[in-house]
Amino acid sequence: MTSGRGLRVGNQQHLSGQHTEIQYKVDLEPVGRRALIAPGMTLLDAARRAGVEIVSVCGGMGACGKCHVRLVQGELTPPTSVETRTFNPAELAAGHRLACQARPLGDVKIDIPPASLSTPQRLQVEGQESEVAVDPVVKRVDVTVVPATLHDLRSDTVRLTDALAEQDVPRPFFDQPVLHDLSGKLREQNWSVRLALRRRNHRSEPRPRGEVVGVLRPEQALLGLAVDIGTTKMAAYLLDLTTGHTLAKAGLMNPQIAYGEDVVSRIAYANRHADGRHLLQARLMESLNDLIDQLCQEAGVTHEQIVEAVVVGNTAIHHFFAGLPVRQLGESPYIAAVTEPLDICACHLGLKLASGAKVYLPPNVAGYVGADHVAMLLATDAWRAQKPTVALDIGTNTEISLAVEGQILSCSCASGPAFEGAHIHAGMRAAPGAVEYVQILDDGVHIQTIGGKPPVGICGSGILDTVAELRAAGIIQRTGRFQPNHPRIVPWDGGGAFLLAPAANTGNGHDLIVTRRDVNEIQLAKGAIRAGVEVLLLEAGLTAQDIDTFIVAGAFGTYLDLESAIRIGMFPPLPLERFQQVGNAAGTGARQMLISAEQRRLAAQIGERVRYVELTIHPSFTAVYMNAMYL
């Protein structure tokens, strides 16, 4: 720890007594790592320094064109001739560059597309398979019509309607975009088509008229897409709408990360830039279309077979996705434009699905409790719990529900991005080389990294473990202060740091440390979560010991060590058997709503039944929160 090389030097934070050379900060998204480099170094150098592996077949000679990145912010050297050969002017203008060619001229932020990352990040796509009866809102009808002649001049839609009537199918509505290629398909397919008919209204006449949302060949299966869009990650599932089976799964980082770690910064970005909201929406659609391509390829199907989709996300993501205004979401009192369920035409969003496919968005509860939480309550059955049940999904924002005897109380707390690796000195997302588990024993510090690689940073479960172990070993006090005389405590601005792994053992040649500030970030985060749980219990007149089931959903929730979480006081001290770690339950809920109209009805009920508790104006919140921050 004698040199400051490679350590994070923020604008306000300088190492005292250190000789300061000019260094540029390179923020690498979506992995969430930062490197400091000297002027003249390339982006590829920066990535290597940060332990982020960018594909570089030619080793940085500018020959392979694989190290494709995109400039989000800041300035780079002008494109080299290698780059002008690789990219067209429009791409160059949009910031596309080769990492081995481009050199920062100041602090920059870079977006690394998935194809340029040599090892994928760990994405959470697993979750319980759904166990609901298959009854989707879109069903198939095969129909063959009499060809048109000069003696039979009925229009194509009338011809189809008449043929459907013979099968006792009521006159359908034809969705506008479907009409754009219906006539061509009828003729190409020799007047035989498989129609995807969508139920238009649940509670209307006994024989409700359906809506034609897709026109397929008679042998093509009807498919559906379920997507869970998190602030950081996206998970997508391709399902067969007839069997209800999941055919393919895929995950990807949320590309909006480049515009802000959390939704509040993204809303601020959208407010500052004239078409910021549309840009953020467009980036989402690009990535979703990539996911759709990937799923279709894996399952050997075409995107035209995907006749229905369900998308869940928090309220801000929901609004960005649907193109809704977000300004009022970012300012007190944080009002959602819409909380009711929505059906949006995929073609108007720019999603590559069947021409008339609709995207169903389940209801939101409030500005900071979104459709993903509703989906989670649905998938875990928490919403109908009779015995006290807590269900939460930890993220930058943590949504918590307490259900008991048919009542549901929900709240949202700003737990911050610490568990995503942000605001943590050596923090990173759950990618290869991230420390995920830590044990401090008498013989020293034991760490486990994702992929078993030499450590380059710490992800959420790793930092949680570290703090719990430091506390158990007495290296930090209840307030979060370090014991100053422990041999692994090194001097560090703002209260010292704990040396988790010395430079010799790490993947990037730097000491891996956990600072006093890092511990404080975790205290703030875990305190907010615990306070949310406690306030809901207060509202329901219960105590922590009354909790029968404690459901932990989401990616971080799957990997976190429950004992560590209890030891640092993030979760109440309940017997471990009362806890359930359910994985991506929001994704499971989305899949259930994709294959079952009944599940949508229930989701709408949940949306209406939840009573939202606004923590910031709750009389007990501040005191509970202050108390919950102790370790």
Place this chain on the structure above:
Amino acid sequence: MTSGRGLRVGNQQHLSGQHTEIQYKVDLEPVGRRALIAPGMTLLDAARRAGVEIVSVCGGMGACGKCHVRLVQGELTPPTSVETRTFNPAELAAGHRLACQARPLGDVKIDIPPASLSTPQRLQVEGQESEVAVDPVVKRVDVTVVPATLHDLRSDTVRLTDALAEQDVPRPFFDQPVLHDLSGKLREQNWSVRLALRRRNHRSEPRPRGEVVGVLRPEQALLGLAVDIGTTKMAAYLLDLTTGHTLAKAGLMNPQIAYGEDVVSRIAYANRHADGRHLLQARLMESLNDLIDQLCQEAGVTHEQIVEAVVVGNTAIHHFFAGLPVRQLGESPYIAAVTEPLDICACHLGLKLASGAKVYLPPNVAGYVGADHVAMLLATDAWRAQKPTVALDIGTNTEISLAVEGQILSCSCASGPAFEGAHIHAGMRAAPGAVEYVQILDDGVHIQTIGGKPPVGICGSGILDTVAELRAAGIIQRTGRFQPNHPRIVPWDGGGAFLLAPAANTGNGHDLIVTRRDVNEIQLAKGAIRAGVEVLLLEAGLTAQDIDTFIVAGAFGTYLDLESAIRIGMFPPLPLERFQQVGNAAGTGARQMLISAEQRRLAAQIGERVRYVELTIHPSFTAVYMNAMYL
């Protein structure tokens, strides 16, 4: 007539014995005139030669930038420095040029935007004012909501819905595009809005739920737009939806003319070019948006107040407008993709109306009898005639209906574009300088032109009069042949020509002639119309003398001389009082459907009630047609 200068020299048609120099053909659209120019001459020269007045304040010095035109086909000299200063690269790439700078390098086709024409063409926007009870599908509801606070976190839509419930308005649907600015407007307008609520279904529950299609300020009037799009011309009307009054009217040429005189050529264009259909749709929307701007400016309103629109046109125009496939319309058996009424979101068409405004398209009858004919039958009340009533709208395609005792028979005949001035040697559209009325008396030929200007061509009513007068004066025979020894008959390829005005008296320094081929074109056109009427009479078991009312709609129908039309046999010889020239009845029908839900219901009924008679396979058609061609 000693020189060939300025005369139309087609590819297959050369003047024998004339010294042929290289000449380029310059087609000037939308006026429909052609000039022949020598290499090196400018487009402005060509326009002047053809008698088309392009705005040129500086007199062709390249200083004023007013003579803006667009290249549609062919090649011009590269842009001059004057032009690169006037247009940006994208505009230049799209063919935008200055007429005084650009010189053809071969045969070219040029589109002259309305702003560059010094005298506007005569456009048909007049029609009977509607006399229907005002009951539009969109109505206003004024509502003020309680502002959001941390103690009242209802979403904006829930807040509005709750406030509407207090006024006993059932929970509305919120149209997707409306949600994009609802939240902003609520806050800007201090939580008071005027909602435009659209009736969603006529025959549903007793208290049907409406759809929010616009959000206005409480003092803003709800407006509607009615448009009649013809193959050649467009007429648009802005109405107050509360009073039913027409606030402004405007006409414009159909910009698709540059891609084909008639719909068949436009369909062929769309089939040949990958995105031809979308290009033709986009040009239509551009012009409609210009019309909307013009109407809004005239009435002192904003386009956000226009919360509903009705658009009528023939089936091909309808399909181009709605983005429907047209290939099957252009090939036998000429099948419409859709004949049912449609509601299309204006925002998805790119029309500048209120964010959620819908465009209602009335039903089509068949591939060549469209919604404009239905609108005409509605506006003239012809559809419910008890006594035999013929109603027709003459255009490139002429649609004819015969109504009697509640039955309606309709047919369509290819009357060709002769009455629009096309395929006629000196033909032009009804623009200043066009001969519109002709009398041949003993003392010579008397002509009247539009705007009283020196003649430069002949429009539809002028050519009709000319043929009728030539026949009456015995200058042409029953078969259409000229009497060869008449003093005003001049030699001309293909059977001679009649000298209507010598070069000394015309506006472009050329002899104005009517050729044997022109007469033949008129014979074909009027024969087709008369044959259509006769076949419908045959189908109904009636004769021409049984016709009680003979309704002539449309622009040409307004200006044509009924006696001339009867004299050449285009119309049956009925007493003049049985005829009604009703102007733009399709536009009137569109206005009625805009302000009355009941009129839409009737239009749907008309669409279903019409029996379409396909002339091409009718056993009597050929014989009747041959006979009808005699003068």
